[in-house]
Amino acid sequence: MSAILQWLDDRAGWSALREFLSHKTVPMHRYSVFYYLGGMTLFFFLVQVCTGVLLMLYYRPSADEAFESIEFLVTTVPFGWLVRSIHAWSANLMVFFAFLHLLSVYFLRSYRAPRELTWVIGVLVFFLVLAFGFSGYLLPWNQLSFFATKVGTDIAGVVPVVGEWILRFLRGGDRVSGATLSRFYGWHVAILPAITTVLLLAHLLLVQLKGMSVPASVEEESRRRPPMKFFPHFALRDLSGWIFALGVLAALAAMMPWELGEKADPFTPAYANIRPEWYYVFMFQTLKLVPGGEVLGIEYEAIPILLFGLAGLLLLLVPFLNRGRGRGWTIAGILGLAFVIVMTCWGYGTLIPLYIVFLTALLLALFAFITRAPEAR
């Protein structure tokens, strides 16, 4: 065995990697729990890759066959329902953890020099994750996905000047049809994964090169406490979290299998209480509140859409805009987050989103307690 490893090492030189890993450490302070969020997002991404590849074995991307092929998958293929449900649940959890990861980095200002590029690439990956969600949503070709795509692509069409072109580019024509499905499938299984893989590798590489950021407020604490070795201590906690997440996924998929709904029909009205996925609900609710009308040749509904676009741009560029020590960006972030939470609650007409926020904070606190470093002697 050791002879084989030696042979491989002589040719691939992977002992350098092991050497690097053995020296890698993670700073310890009261916010250390947030270092696990990126890894958790990565886990759900890997689950998406594996289950996505499996789904491709049975999925047929055409308006005539897409819905039927998934119906076949969940009713006839052994464990087809399980694979599909895990894919759907993991997608949602991936968005959720990517968002948490982004929030923690934003509020701890870990994007400060020299990590601006890590942040920019990370935000781009986050947008790609949302694009994955949007394109994957259409693929079952059910009523919900059909209307979500009509509305979502129509929103792009509201953008002044280039909107019309974007709309036709997204739909592969003037209306949402089989051509749109082919396009979205191509995006979902080839183009987006290719771009995401490259950006994700760059993101992970930069994290390794620059190490973990220590928030300014806990620099003193971090100097006092010895750092945790990545291997085995941090990796063990990472893996435990992943196994726990796998258990949660299996439980969710088994107890709350993802619904398939009814096949898309362009000639039936949208059903009552139709709503996009939860991570788009705040935008959906905002758009519902905007009345029809026009000012200076721009439709009212274009205004919030452009503002959301601007917010996305600011988020991307925040390391370059926020160089001072002021609290302005933190306050803006809290207001933005409050807006998202309030609008989501309003959109659902319930306080459950707020409870989920509290529950998440509680879980993070619990995980922080479980994964804490042993007290230094």
Add this chain to the structure above:
Amino acid sequence: MEAFPVPERRRFINWFLGTTFGALTLSVLYPLVRFVSPPHIPEPSTAQIDAGAADDPAFREKGFKIVRFGADPVIVVRAAENDFRAFSATCTHLDCIVGFQKERNRIWCNCHGGAYDLTGRNVAGPPPRPLTPFKVNLVPKNGGASTIVVSKA
């Protein structure tokens, strides 16, 4: 000395974690293997089909035609006037679809050069077995050419 020595703690934990990890791996692998094995979908069985009229121009031009027998292709060859033969069109060598060479009067597979005579017997090239024969009946039709009816032999 004890018949069953008390295991060291490390050994116990190694066994415990090893079996747990093994169980986890199996519980992922089993659904995976089942998932990638396509389910068997029962096909409606076909006993006989109508293969068209005996004066189909295809017979005059090429001497044969391929018809659907359920989901499977069947080759119908005109050996002589009012003498039609039908065989499974799937080459027994490697699953290609055979055709008919009128000028050499043989059933021929383009993929690897397998040849069958008009009784379906493999006579040259790589095919290991004869083609499965089907039964052909000519059903006379009032005021027109007979209809070819192909059925399982």
